[in-house]
Amino acid sequence: MAYDIKVVNTVRERHFKPTPRPEIWKDASDKDWNSWIWQQQKRVKTMEQLEKVIKVSEDEHQAFAASHEMFNMAITPYYASLMDPNDENCPIRLQSVPKGAELHIAPDDLEDPLGEERDMPVPGVTHRYPDRVLFYTTHNCAMYCRHCTRKRKVADPDSAASSKMLEDGLAYIEKTKSIRDVVISGGDALSNSDDRIEYILSRLRAMDHIEVFRIGTRNLVTLPQRITDDFCKMLKKYQPVFIHTHFNHPKECTQEAFDACARLADAGCVLNNQMVLLKGINDDAQIVKELNHKLLLMRVRPYYIFQCDMAQGISHFRTPVEKGLEIIQKLRGWTSGMAVPHYVIDAPGGGGKIPLLPNYLIKHEGKKWILRNYKGVEFTYMEP
Ligand code: SF4
Incomplete structure (x- = not known):
């Protein structure tokens, strides 16, 4: 059956808006605006630039002045818009x-x-679970997210992944036959050039024991221009490739983001979203539901809601755990299961992801299980 592009475009036009450009970038040509290189080069890094985009508050002024000591600011023109x-x-x-x-x-x-x-057998590879590893390939990102868990590494030029580190990581993966799944991460994996990504993918695909790769990137959210046709064409050669991205709010679901996801999905990638629960941003079931519905329209499966980590300087983003449970309670049953992600706490100290669910089990006696459904109505299930 022929692929009906008109139907897809209807979804795009109906549910997603193009991003209007603020005055400061009004004169940029479409060619520049749609170039990820240009977007990277023109990142908002100074107070002077920021003041041309927003009315900066006193608190933001003071925090910016101190931010060089903690975590630099860098915002792509697209995301700033x-x-x-x-x-x-x-x-x-x-x-x-x-x-x-x-x-x-x-x-x-x-x-x-x-x-x-703690779980690094060689620098740049975290091997915690039996059959999969996290592989750090860069410490750069298109944008520095204020809630980043890896602030200690990201944007620190001294911790950039060197060629030696990359080779040592690949050698470890090659000799460790229990690994079948590699999460290519960072920083943002798409801060690497296409050539470097292809080099990593081709090396991994040549290993008999490696089955799937996941590429961890927030570029779909902060720099969708990065998803070029050439990049997608390259990915096609290495399928199955899973893309794990990080949308946190429906405002991030624009036509540009829709197009980036469409290009990846059309290239055969499977897209999953890992939202972080953030106070004042998405700690509201309605917002999460709207986000997840938009993600499904973009062919992105809502995969995880992460409880915000205990990283330094982000405690103002952390919500009570009850908030995450309340959100799941208000999603499960009330909307399609595809829009209900797993709510997890990534256990401090390296315990891994621990799933949390509202309590649907009332009582269990022998073969009798008394359960409640999403509306609170009780039902009994009998084992044979
Ligand atoms: S893209 Fe990811 S790694 Fe980079 S700053 Fe944002 S949260 Fe941190």
């Missing part, structure tokens, strides 16, 4: 512009909240 210039609580702004609260290190905050360094 999504910010509300007059609302300092805009969800896009909260994720990209420094706030004073970042300077506060809470007593429970951890430098390496997930214990990733």
Whole structure:
């Protein structure tokens, strides 16, 4: 059956809006605007540039002045265009512009909240679970997210993944036959050039024991221009390739993001989203539901909701665990199961992902299981 592009376009036009350009970039040509290189080069890094995009608050001013000591600011023009210039609580702004609260290190905050360094058999590879590894290939990102768990590494030029580190990582994966799944991560894996990504994929695909790769990237959200036709054409050669991305709010679901996801899906990639639960950004079941519905329209499966980690300087983003359970309770049964991700806490210190669910089991006696459904109505299931 022929692929009906008109139907897809109807979805795009009906549910997604193009991103309007603020005055500062009005004169940029479409060619520049749609170039990921241009977007990277023109990232908003100074207060002078930021003030041309938004009305900067006093708190943001002060936090920016101190941000060089903690975590630099860098925002692509595309992502900056999504910010509300007059609302300092805009969800896009909260994720990209420094706030004073970042300077506060809470007593429970951890430098390496997930214990990733502890489980490194060689620098750059975290091997925690039996059959899969996390492979750090760069410490750069298109944008520096204020809630980043890996602040200690990201944007630190001294911790950039060298060629030796890459080769040592590949050698470890090659000799460890129990690994079948490799998460190519960073930083943002798409901060690597196409050639470097292809080199990694071709090396991994040549190993008999490697079955699937996942590419971890937020570029679909912060720099969708990165998903070029050439890049997708290259990926096609190495399928199955899973893309794990990180949309946090429906405002991030634009026509540009839709197009980037469409190109990847058309190239045969399977797309999954890993949302982080963030206070003041998406700690609301309605917002999460709207986000997940938009993701499904973009052919992205809502995969995880992560409880915000105990990383340093992000405690202002952390919600009570009850909030995550409440969101799942308000999704499960009330909308299609495809729009209900797993809610997990990535256990501090390296315990791995632990799933949490509202309690649907009332009682269990012998063969009798008393359960409740999403509306709270009780039912009995009898084992044979
Ligand atoms: S893209 Fe990911 S790794 Fe990079 S700053 Fe954002 S959250 Fe951190």
